[in-house]
Amino acid sequence: MKVAKEKLKKLGEKVLDDIESGKNPSIDIPLRTLSNVVYDPKTCSLTLGKKSAKRFLFNIAHAKKFTQTTMVAAFCNQLLKEGLHTSLRDMFYALKRTFPNSDENTFEEENQSNSVLVDLEVTLNTLREQLNLAADVRGKMVGRILIKDRGDTINCSRMGSGGWGIPSVVEDIQFKKIDANFILVVEKNALYERLNEDKFWQKYKAILITVQGQAARGARRLIQRLSLEQKLPVYVVTDANSWGWYIYSVIKYGSISLAHVSDRLGTPTAKFLGMTISDIERFGLQNFTERATEVDIKRAQEMLKYEWFKHPAWQKELKLLIQKKIKAEIEALSGRGLRFVTETYLPTKIENQEFLP
Amino acid sequence: MKVAKEKLKKLGEKVLDDIESGKNPSIDIPLRTLSNVVYDPKTCSLTLGKKSAKRFLFNIAHAKKFTQTTMVAAFCNQLLKEGLHTSLRDMFYALKRTFPNSDENTFEEENQSNSVLVDLEVTLNTLREQLNLAADVRGKMVGRILIKDRGDTINCSRMGSGGWGIPSVVEDIQFKKIDANFILVVEKNALYERLNEDKFWQKYKAILITVQGQAARGARRLIQRLSLEQKLPVYVVTDANSWGWYIYSVIKYGSISLAHVSDRLGTPTAKFLGMTISDIERFGLQNFTERATEVDIKRAQEMLKYEWFKHPAWQKELKLLIQKKIKAEIEALSGRGLRFVTETYLPTKIENQEFLP
Numbered sequence: 228m229k230v231a232k233e234k235l236k237k238l239g240e241k242v243l244d245d246i247e248s249g250k251n252p253s254i255d256i257p258l259r260t261l262s263n264v265v266y267d268p269k270t271c272s273l274t275l276g277k278k279s280a281k282r283f284l285f286n287i288a289h290a291k292k293f294t295q296t297t298m299v300a301a302f303c304n305q306l307l308k309e310g311l312h313t314s315l316r317d318m319f320y321a322l323k324r325t326f327p328n329s330d331e332n333t334f335e336e337e338n339q340s341n342s343v344l345v346d347l348e349v350t351l352n353t354l355r356e357q358l359n360l361a362a363d364v365r366g367k368m369v370g371r372i373l374i375k376d377r378g379d380t381i382n383c384s385r386m387g388s389g390g391w392g393i394p395s396v397v398e399d400i401q402f403k404k405i406d407a408n409f410i411l412v413v414e415k416n417a418l419y420e421r422l423n424e425d426k427f428w429q430k431y432k433a434i435l436i437t438v439q440g441q442a443a444r445g446a447r448r449l450i451q452r453l454s455l456e457q458k459l460p461v462y463v464v465t466d467a468n469s470w471g472w473y474i475y476s477v478i479k480y481g482s483i484s485l486a487h488v489s490d491r492l493g494t495p496t497a498k499f500l501g502m503t504i505s506d507i508e509r510f511g512l513q514n515f516t517e518r519a520t521e522v523d524i525k526r527a528q529e530m531l532k533y534e535w536f537k538h539p540a541w542q543k544e545l546k547l548l549i550q551k552k553i554k555a556e557i558e559a560l561s562g563r564g565l566r567f568v569t570e571t572y573l574p575t576k577i578e579n580q581e582f583l584p
Numbered sequence: 585m586k587v588a589k590e591k592l593k594k595l596g597e598k599v600l601d602d603i604e605s606g607k608n609p610s611i612d613i614p615l616r617t618l619s620n621v622v623y624d625p626k627t628c629s630l631t632l633g634k635k636s637a638k639r640f641l642f643n644i645a646h647a648k649k650f651t652q653t654t655m656v657a658a659f660c661n662q663l664l665k666e667g668l669h670t671s672l673r674d675m676f677y678a679l680k681r682t683f684p685n686s687d688e689n690t691f692e693e694e695n696q697s698n699s700v701l702v703d704l705e706v707t708l709n710t711l712r713e714q715l716n717l718a719a720d721v722r723g724k725m726v727g728r729i730l731i732k733d734r735g736d737t738i739n740c741s742r743m744g745s746g747g748w749g750i751p752s753v754v755e756d757i758q759f760k761k762i763d764a765n766f767i768l769v770v771e772k773n774a775l776y777e778r779l780n781e782d783k784f785w786q787k788y789k790a791i792l793i794t795v796q797g798q799a800a801r802g803a804r805r806l807i808q809r810l811s812l813e814q815k816l817p818v819y820v821v822t823d824a825n826s827w828g829w830y831i832y833s834v835i836k837y838g839s840i841s842l843a844h845v846s847d848r849l850g851t852p853t854a855k856f857l858g859m860t861i862s863d864i865e866r867f868g869l870q871n872f873t874e875r876a877t878e879v880d881i882k883r884a885q886e887m888l889k890y891e892w893f894k895h896p897a898w899q900k901e902l903k904l905l906i907q908k909k910i911k912a913e914i915e916a917l918s919g920r921g922l923r924f925v926t927e928t929y930l931p932t933k934i935e936n937q938e939f940l941p
Contacts, residue, residue, distance in 0.1 A: 312745075312781055314774035317918040320872045364773045364796075367749035376744025387733025387757070388669075392724035392749035395777065400744070416721045417671035420752065424669055439721075515677045561674040 231357040235304045238351065242297065252284040254296055257349045257487065264486045266534035271479065271495035273486040273535070275349065282346075291331075295343045298322055298333060303347070306359040312396055314361045315341050349487045354398075356448065361395035366446035367416075368393055369423055370434035373404040383434070388423065390437070395445045402457060408432045409577075410453055412497075414440065414465040414474050418557050418568065425569040431577070434459070442478050444485075447492040450478060454494045461494050462577065467502035468519070468554035469526035472536075472544070475499050480535045498582035501572070504547040507555055510572060515559035519552045540583045588714040592661045595708065599654065609641040611653055614706045614844065621843045623891035628836065628852035630843040630892070632706065639703075648688075652700045655679055655690060660704070663716040669753055671718045672698050706844045711755075713805065718752035723803035724773075725750055726780055727791035730761040740791070745780065747794070752802045759814060765789045766934075767810055769854075771797065771822040771831050775914050775925065782926040788934070791816070799835050801842075804849040807835060811851045818851050819939065821930070824859035825876070825911035826883035829893075829901070832856050837892045855939035858929070861904040864912055867929060872916035876909045897940045 238254065245252040257263070258278040265276045282296060283289045302318055305311075313321075319337040326333065334340045348355055355362060367390030372383045374391075380403065383391050411433050413419050419437035422428065428435040434453065438446045454461050463478055465471030479497040481489025507516055519527075527545045530536050536545065548554060560568040576582075595611065602609040613636060614620070620633040641650045659675055662668075670678075676694040683690065691697045705712055712719065724747030729740045731748075737760065740748050768790050770776050776794035779785065785792040791810065795803045811818050820835055822828030836854040838846025864873055876884075884902045887893050893902065905911060917925040933939075 311922055312777065313918065313922055314777070314915065316913065316915040317774060317778070317922060320913075320915050320918040321922060323872060323919065325871070361774065361777055364777075374744070376746065379742040379744045381742060381744055381746075385736040385738060386748065387731070387736045387738055388751040388753065389733065389738075390749040390751075391743070392747040394745040394747075395773075396745065416752075417674060417718065420669060420671070420718055420721075421674070514682070515680060556673065556677075558671065558673040558677050561670065561677040562680065565668055565670055565674065565678060 231351065231353045232304070232307050234351040234353060235300055235307070235358075238300055239304075251286070252293070253281045254293065254350060255279050255281055256296075256346050259345065259349060259487060261483065264483055266480070268534070270490070271535075272489040272493045273481040273483060274489055275487045292343070295334065295339065296346060299340060299343045299347055303358040303360070310359075312359045312361055314395075315344065315355075318344070318360060345487075354448075354488055354491050356396045356398055356444065359396070362444040364393070364395045364445060365439045365443040366393040366437060366449075367391060367419065367439075368434065368436045368449070369419075370428035371405065371407040371432060372402065372434050375401040375403050384429070388420070390419070390423070393436075393443075393445050393449055395443070397445050397449045397452065400449070400452075402453070405434070405457055405459070406432065407434045407459060409460045409462055410434045410436065410450065411500075411573075412436045412438060412450060412461060412463045412478065413557075414438060414463075414471055415557055418464065421565070422569060425566065427569050427573070431574070438474070438478070441474055444492060447478060447494075450497070451492060451494045454496055461497040462500040462582065463497055464500050464557065464573070465502065466554070466556045467504055467506060467548075467559075468556075469523050469530055469545075469548065471502070471557075472499070472541075473526075473530065476533075476535060498584065500576055500582060502555060502557055502560075503544050503583065504551065504553065504555075505544065507553065507559075510560070510563065512555060512559050512562060515562035516553045516555045519548055519554045523554055524549050524552065538584050544583070588708065588710045589661070589664045591708040591710060592657055592664070592715075595657060596661075608643070609650070610638045611650065611707060612636050612638055613653075613703050616702065616706060616844060618840065621840055623837070625891070627847070628892075629846040629850045630838040630840060631846055632844045649700070652691065652696065653703060656697060656700045656704055660715040660717070667716075669716045669718055671752075672701065672712075675701070675717060702844075711801075711805070711845055711848050713753045713755055713801065716753070719801040721750070721752045721802060722796045722800040723750040723794060723806075724748060724776065724796075725791065725793045725806070726776075727785035728762065728764040728789060729759065729791050732758040732760050741786070745777070747776070747780070750793075750800075750802050750806055752800070754802050754806045754809065757806070757809075759810070762791070762814055762816070763789065764791045764816065766817045766819055767791045767793060767807065768857075768930075769793045769795060769807060769818060769820045769835065770914075771795060771820075771828055772914055775821065778922070779926060782923065784926050784930070788931070795831070795835070798831055801849060804835060804851075807854070808849060808851045811853055818854040819857040819934065820854055821857050821914065822859065823911070823913045824861055824863060824905075824916075825913075826880050826887055826902075826905065828859070828914075829856070829898075830883075830887065833890075833892060855941065857933055857939055859912060859914055859916075860901050860940065861908065861910065861912070862901065863929075864910065864916075867917070867920065869912060869916050869919060872919035873910045873912045876905055876911045880911055881906050881909065895941050901940070
């Protein structure tokens with residue numbers, strides 16, 4: 228958090244300098260348009276390019292946005308000073324007011340303050356979580372890990388049928404003791420509950436995380452920290468369809484809309500364990516597939532073109548989906564028996580190290 | 585779980601009896617249409633009326649549904665016997681196959697097996713959770729409670745910034761030690777995180793639960809069990825709009841679509857703590873409201889007519905929303921400062937026992 232504070236201070240000093248030297252105060256903000264999003268194969272992540280734009284105080288088109296930017300910066304500074312965390316929506320209400328002697332409001336809609344906050348994240352090269360602002364929350368963790376958070380020691384191997392609900396901000400969590408060989412990230416809660424009931428993580432020495440759909444920022448950051456700081460391999464399990472695979476790619480490479488924070492949310496070492504279209508034949512799931520819809524196929528066609536899906540193994544799976552017009556959910560494995568996933572499918576693939584990149 | 589097993593056995597025996605005595609085998613299934621949903625002011629819950637329909641094996645229109653019903657019943661029986669839990673979708677795949685010597689599948693779509701399962705719940709007067717089938721999962725708990733689940737002792741006052749992720753099936757959870765005066769249920773995760781950071785539950789001796797939107801069945805059942813078994817009062821906090829209030833009513837009375845299980849999911853003693861439209865003026869939030877949309881107003885008009893919103897206090901709030909065309913989110917309280925909700929709003933209302941029924 229100290230770094231973020233330092234960066235905010237510098238931003239404030241820069242604006243102050245402009246004023247004191249009689250210049251038109253300005254802030255330099257990197258562009259977040261698709262044209263400025265670059266896939267970097269070396270770091271395996273989506274990043275922002277070098278384009279940026281200046282935001283001035285004395286410019287009719289910029290004045291309000293400039294003021295909003297400094298308001299949001301001051302608010303974050305206050306949060307860090309008081310050690311308080313809050314949500315984007317709370318920030319909007321805390322900053323919403325009418326400018327004195329005018330009919331003009333500081334912010335009309337929440338998306339205005341949200342967008343300014345993202346500008347600030349990019350400008351400061353920081354995460355909103357490091358500015359004490361919380362994002363969406365989803366995801367649970369269970370397994371052979373002991374963490375410390377806000378003074379509490381939490382033993383994730385003693386969570387019963389539930390799990391430790393991953394908070395939105397995981398910056399200050401300490402990993403006290405880990406006795407695991409890998410992290411298994413599953414898209415769906417149903418699989419999480421199955422694996423947890425079968426104590427899969429106990430038998431195979433693992434940490435089990437469900438992201439419950441598209442991974443929230445808290446879960447992504449936690450996976451990254453576990454991978455980076457603990458050097459643990461990360462295996463991801465999703466449905467065998469375009470959407471599941473994209474969920475995997477966001478965990479690994481980052482997303483287009485959050486390309487500016489891929490380096491702090493992505494886990495480039497993550498590997499895809501399943502499910503693939505090839506798995507359907509291999510594991511005898513032909514009776515449990517579904518017909519791919521036109522939307523599924525269109526999405527797969529788009530993904531064929533993404534730089535980060537160019538590996539032949541992925542091209543093959545995407546093309547199989549398109550040609551055979553099929554897809555399968557992870558629950559399809561239950562067609563072979565409820566414990567097939569824990570007793571056969573996952574152990575086989577992990578043992579043989581059969582991953583997609 | 586024993587009771588559910590007993591009920592399944594009886595159902596099987598009844599069908600067997602029909603066969604052995606040469607009768608057309610049938611199952612009696614209560615109707616789940618709106619015309620058979622009744623609001624019972626005595627028990628404060630939505631329940632099913634007395635209408636039912638017979639489903640026969642030897643009847644062209646019924647044969648498949650009858651077979652599906654017995655298949656689902658047999659599957660649940662298997663789950664209970666093996667002590668396995670699974671999801672509705674897994675059940676679908678586990679049961680999906682082609683009838684021998686035909687082109688006919690047992691189930692084509694998941695909603696077919698889901699619907700048959702609800703029939704079974706109603707017929708057996710049981711919960712799907714008691715048949716070991718998991719529903720959606722959402723919600724977290726933190727606070728002055730120690731629980732035991734699958735052999736693990738879980739101290740919910742030591743969850744750091746997270747919480748104990750409430751699983752889909754909470755039937756077997758034991759409450760080992762509780763040192764709380766009430767349960768505070770909040771709609772939104774952002775408020776949960778604020779209250780958790782301020783250790784509200786510590787200071788006011790409470791158990792804090794976020795349902796994260798419309799409450800999932802696991803969370804509803806947990807709230808009910810805490811209320812019934814521990815005789816703890818339940819206070820609910822939502823946004824000041826039709827949707828938030830309806831979320832409250834589902835926790836308290838049950839929902840129309842799940843009227844058959846209100847008695848096992850609803851918490852009739854729950855009270856509404858806030859937010860109301862009246863709160864806006866009282867707590868000086870006029871600058872932080874939003875304009876109610878036509879959809880909001882239409883929903884409020886529908887709710888005006890619901891039996892379970894007939895109390896004058898609710899009629900007043902619904903009419904205020906419609907007349908003033910305003911609504912407010914719980915985050916609007918941040919307009920008065922980030923800690924206003926923990927330090928002023930909630931304590932004031934709880935101390936003065938200012939609840940809506």
